[in-house]
Amino acid sequence: xxxxxxxxxxxxxxxxxxxxxxxxxxxxxxxxxxxxxxxxxxxxxxxxxxxxxxxxxxxxxxxxxxxxxxxxxxxxxxxxxxxxxxxxxxxxxxxxxxxxxxxxxxxxxxxxxxxxxxxxxxxxxxxxxxxxxxxxxxxxxxxxxxxxxxxxxxxxxxxxxxxxxxxxxxxxxxxxxxxxxxxxxxxxxxxxxxxxxxxxxxxxxxxxxxxxxxxxxxxxxxxxxxxxxxxxxxxxxxxxxxxxxxxxxxxxx
Amino acid sequence: xxxxxxxxxxxxxxxxxxxxxxxxxxxxxxxxxxxxxxxxxxxxxxxxxxxxxxxxxxxxxxxxxxxxxxxxxxxxxxxxxxxxxxxxxxxxxxxxxxxxxxxxxxxxxxxxxxxxxxxxxxxxxxxxxxxxxxxxxxxxxxxxxxxxxxxxxxxxxxxxxxxxxxxxxxxxxxxxxxxxxxxxxxxxxxxxxxxxxxxxxxxxxxxxxxxxxxxxxxxxxxxxxxxxxxxxxxxxxxxxxxxxxxxxxxxxx
DNA sequence: CGGGAAATTGAGCATCGTCAATGCCTGTGG
DNA sequence: CCACAGGCATTGACGATGCTCAATTTCCCG
Numbered sequence: 001x002x003x004x005x006x007x008x009x010x011x012x013x014x015x016x017x018x019x020x021x022x023x024x025x026x027x028x029x030x031x032x033x034x035x036x037x038x039x040x041x042x043x044x045x046x047x048x049x050x051x052x053x054x055x056x057x058x059x060x061x062x063x064x065x066x067x068x069x070x071x072x073x074x075x076x077x078x079x080x081x082x083x084x085x086x087x088x089x090x091x092x093x094x095x096x097x098x099x100x101x102x103x104x105x106x107x108x109x110x111x112x113x114x115x116x117x118x119x120x121x122x123x124x125x126x127x128x129x130x131x132x133x134x135x136x137x138x139x140x141x142x143x144x145x146x147x148x149x150x151x152x153x154x155x156x157x158x159x160x161x162x163x164x165x166x167x168x169x170x171x172x173x174x175x176x177x178x179x180x181x182x183x184x185x186x187x188x189x190x191x192x193x194x195x196x197x198x199x200x201x202x203x204x205x206x207x208x209x210x211x212x213x214x215x216x217x218x219x220x221x222x223x224x225x226x227x228x229x230x231x232x233x234x235x236x237x238x239x240x241x242x243x244x245x246x247x248x249x250x251x252x253x
Numbered sequence: 254x255x256x257x258x259x260x261x262x263x264x265x266x267x268x269x270x271x272x273x274x275x276x277x278x279x280x281x282x283x284x285x286x287x288x289x290x291x292x293x294x295x296x297x298x299x300x301x302x303x304x305x306x307x308x309x310x311x312x313x314x315x316x317x318x319x320x321x322x323x324x325x326x327x328x329x330x331x332x333x334x335x336x337x338x339x340x341x342x343x344x345x346x347x348x349x350x351x352x353x354x355x356x357x358x359x360x361x362x363x364x365x366x367x368x369x370x371x372x373x374x375x376x377x378x379x380x381x382x383x384x385x386x387x388x389x390x391x392x393x394x395x396x397x398x399x400x401x402x403x404x405x406x407x408x409x410x411x412x413x414x415x416x417x418x419x420x421x422x423x424x425x426x427x428x429x430x431x432x433x434x435x436x437x438x439x440x441x442x443x444x445x446x447x448x449x450x451x452x453x454x455x456x457x458x459x460x461x462x463x464x465x466x467x468x469x470x471x472x473x474x475x476x477x478x479x480x481x482x483x484x485x486x487x488x489x490x491x492x493x494x495x496x497x498x499x500x501x502x503x504x505x506x
Numbered sequence: 507c508g509g510g511a512a513a514t515t516g517a518g519c520a521t522c523g524t525c526a527a528t529g530c531c532t533g534t535g536g
Numbered sequence: 537c538c539a540c541a542g543g544c545a546t547t548g549a550c551g552a553t554g555c556t557c558a559a560t561t562t563c564c565c566g
Contacts, residue, residue, distance in 0.1 A: 080408060080409070080411075080412045082412055082417070084416075086412070086415075086416035086417075087416075088411060088416050090408040090411055091408075101400075101401060101404050102401060102404045102405045103401065104397050104400065104401025104404070105398050105401030105403075105404070105405050106398075106402070106405070110405045110409075111408065133390065137386065137387045140386060140393050143397070144397075144400070145357065145358050145359075147354075147358075147397070147400040147401070148355060148357025148358030148359070148400070149358030149359070150358075151354050151355045151357070151358070151400065151403055151404055152356075152358050154404065154407035154408060154410075154411060155343040155355055155363065155407060156333070156363075157407075157411055158410055158411055159333045159339070159341035159343070161411060161458060162341050162414050162455075162457070162458030163335055163339035163341050163458065164335070202415075205414060205416065
């Protein structure tokens with residue numbers, strides 16, 4: 001799989017390249033800031049409905065930014081590889097998320113982005129995107145919003161990595177996903193985590209074993225129910241309480 | 254101190270509001286993408302040479318994004334306050350850095366930004382900035398670059414917080430500052446850290462005591478010299494070696 | 507020069523990483 | 537249809553890293 005993955009594999013379930021019923025860019029073009037004409041024009045520049053399969057790379061670290069992709073369905077992870085081979089997952093992408101933003105600074109992708117499961121993407125070539133910006137200011141406005149949101153999210157992630165105990169990070173993580181699922185119209189109380197325990201650990205800075213123990217503890221506290229990757233949030237309050245039942249932590253409340 | 258800090262406190266050392274010899278926005282207007290006319294016009298919209306004093310707030314978390322500020326001189330920190338009162342420093346800003354980017358997503362500042370020492374800023378009102386974008390595409394391009402760079406930096410910070418030992422984070426931190434000082438024309442081998450040990454800890458996810466111990470260890474290894482806040486980098490290679498002399502870590506090489 | 511904040515350093519122990527054994531689930535081939 | 541293999545998850549034991557608490561020294565500013 002290579003950088004061109006989203007270009008070479010049109011998703012057969014998408015009948016038309018232009019009238020893409022599932023396209024997450026519609027969140028952009030339906031914005032009030034778009035005129036119908038500019039929306040149509042923008043839409044024509046998009047490569048619609050590219051499919052990637054589990055483990056495919058959407059882009060590689062070190063390659064130049066060729067296109068922005070937006071996720072229609074499925075899930076992606078973005079990873080940095082450290083000096084010692086440490087894997088850090090910098091984020092998970094789901095429907096509506098734009099992939100490739102960390103390359104905007106220098107034009108070179110800093111991370112690998114990989115499909116966690118089969119996914120559908122829409123993309124727009126970066127040079128084309130830059131041309132459109134001057135014609136359609138709304139595009140720029142929406143890109144700014146996405147980038148600002150990503151900055152805020154990674155700052156929160158830093159706080160979680162830096163200042164929270166393992167169990168708190170887990171609770172935070174589950175609630176982050178709960179919110180994000182709600183934002184795309186799924187249940188915020190019952191959802192399937194698309195990644196495995198190892199990958200949760202690589203995002204939260206924890207070992208696989210610690211993640212597993214933490215989830216078990218939350219379940220014992222009757223705060224959540226776990227069925228493999230399926231999570232049911234039973235009691236948000238209990239989630240935070242469960243975190244504070246360990247010896248030293250009681251003092252902190 | 255309040256959100257309007259940069260508006261109400263013109264720096265007397267700046268003689269003119271328009272011809273600001275020290276303005277870090279000159280990095281923008283001198284870009285090849287600016288025509289002389291647009292550079293002049295942009296420059297006229299900037300509030301030049303506002304001074305903030307140590308401990309002043311440049312903006313408060315929860316307030317709306319009123320302006321972008323760029324740092325001319327001095328240093329700022331941006332902080333998130335957690336549920337338990339934990340302080341997370343999400344970044345330090347120095348000359349050329351734009352402050353307020355994490356508010357672009359939702360229009361509300363997510364962090365407090367505070368001067369570590371007396372500083373000089375230039376600012377531009379956000380609504381005005383947005384108006385200018387359509388007239389001067391170069392502005393947008395440069396903002397994008399800054400935001401993309403910030404995303405990449407916070408992802409690296411996540412990796413550091415998540416996957417590195419205390420001493421590695423410190424080495425990483427010192428080298429990050431070394432690079433950034435070099436980028437603004439200062440020595441990369443000898444510089445003064447503007448923040449205190451506690452604040453290094455709040456950025457790196459370490460306790461003050463751990464920071465202090467780590468620095469001492471690097472000094473004992475003859476990798477750096479410490480004189481209070483003044484750091485001399487004596488041997489980059491030894492910095493990384495020093496990290497690996499503790500018991501368990503030898504195995505990892 | 508003196509007072510208070512910041513930094514260094516020490517001792518003890520909690521959290522979490524490491525290593526390892528076991529259990530569960532799925533897909534495959536006999 | 538069942539056995540088996542391989543990946544993934546759970547759970548246990550143990551020890552190291554780094555946090556907490558605290559004493560002391562150094563630095564900075566009035």
